[in-house]
Amino acid sequence: MSREPAFIKAYPLSAKAATHTPLVFRAGLGTFEGLPWPSLEGIRDFAHFAGIGDGAVRTALSRAKAEGSISVEPDPGGRNRYILAPTSFEMGLAQIHSDRRLEGFLVAVFSFKSEEAEARSALRGLLKDYGFRKLAQNTYIHGRIETEGLRKAIRGLGLDEHFFLFTCPEIDDEDLIKRILALFDIEGRRRELREYLVRLKAFLPDGLCDDELARRLLYVGPVHWERIEASEPPFPAKHLPHDYALAEIHRFYGKKIEEGQNAFLSYYEKVNR
Numbered sequence: 001m002s003r004e005p006a007f008i009k010a011y012p013l014s015a016k017a018a019t020h021t022p023l024v025f026r027a028g029l030g031t032f033e034g035l036p037w038p039s040l041e042g043i044r045d046f047a048h049f050a051g052i053g054d055g056a057v058r059t060a061l062s063r064a065k066a067e068g069s070i071s072v073e074p075d076p077g078g079r080n081r082y083i084l085a086p087t088s089f090e091m092g093l094a095q096i097h098s099d100r101r102l103e104g105f106l107v108a109v110f111s112f113k114s115e116e117a118e119a120r121s122a123l124r125g126l127l128k129d130y131g132f133r134k135l136a137q138n139t140y141i142h143g144r145i146e147t148e149g150l151r152k153a154i155r156g157l158g159l160d161e162h163f164f165l166f167t168c169p170e171i172d173d174e175d176l177i178k179r180i181l182a183l184f185d186i187e188g189r190r191r192e193l194r195e196y197l198v199r200l201k202a203f204l205p206d207g208l209c210d211d212e213l214a215r216r217l218l219y220v221g222p223v224h225w226e227r228i229e230a231s232e233p234p235f236p237a238k239h240l241p242h243d244y245a246l247a248e249i250h251r252f253y254g255k256k257i258e259e260g261q262n263a264f265l266s267y268y269e270k271v272n273r
Helices: 006-012 014-026 042-048 054-067 086-095 115-131 148-157 176-183 186-203 210-229 246-259 261-271
Strands: 069-073 080-084 102-108 131-134 138-145 163-168
Touching: 006 186, 006 210, 014 042, 014 054, 014 080, 014 210, 014 261, 042 054, 042 080, 042 210, 054 069, 102 115, 115 148, 131 176, 131 246, 148 210, 186 210, 210 246, 210 261, 246 261
Parallel strands: none
Antiparallel strands: 069 080, 102 138, 102 163, 131 138
16 A cells, blocks of 8 residues: 555655654663664665655764764674664653643743853753743743653753743633733644644554554654644643544544554564564
């Protein structure tokens, strides 16, 4: 069965996303017995499916090794295996399951002197990596995500004294809620999710099997993280509009992952021997 072009055309993967995807899925499987980390051949197989050429794969892997998001180690047979850095996976874990967040918000505030522009930029970038959105000057907002990884990263940068994180279990000011909703264009997000769900169902129809199903499930992974999890406005469910498709997307994708687990494991083992 050929690939469904509408989903791939609408949600193309970068070379970085394509090369990291097999590693992220392997990390998500934890200590699954006997399952190796991806080989270069396995990474290339999925990257080719995603429309990424070998040159772009080599460049993306080289950059990822240089920045420390992945490492390379030989297995007992001498074949290089690509391993995802724990901190890279922790950022993703902080973002997922946005539909299960506790009620309320996190508000991050930071303060720097004018000559500390580089440190300010580093902290802003870190907050964005964890899904925070700019609310005002030096103030970012998010839902109630797990913050242990974020705090550890901030300590690692030596920025503790500049950073303050406040938990707001509830905001009673309805006008403020409306302003925040408008800031994140929640109605536009509602339309975007409905469109995504239609394309997702077309990309993962009933009847898919074997390697085709596995590759498509892998492809949806980074798209789902970027478009659904990391892009989800940080609001408790009670503030979301009617016909908001987030929960339906989670149910459908979760069902497809469960149905395709055996196909994925078979494909993964074959291309990463």
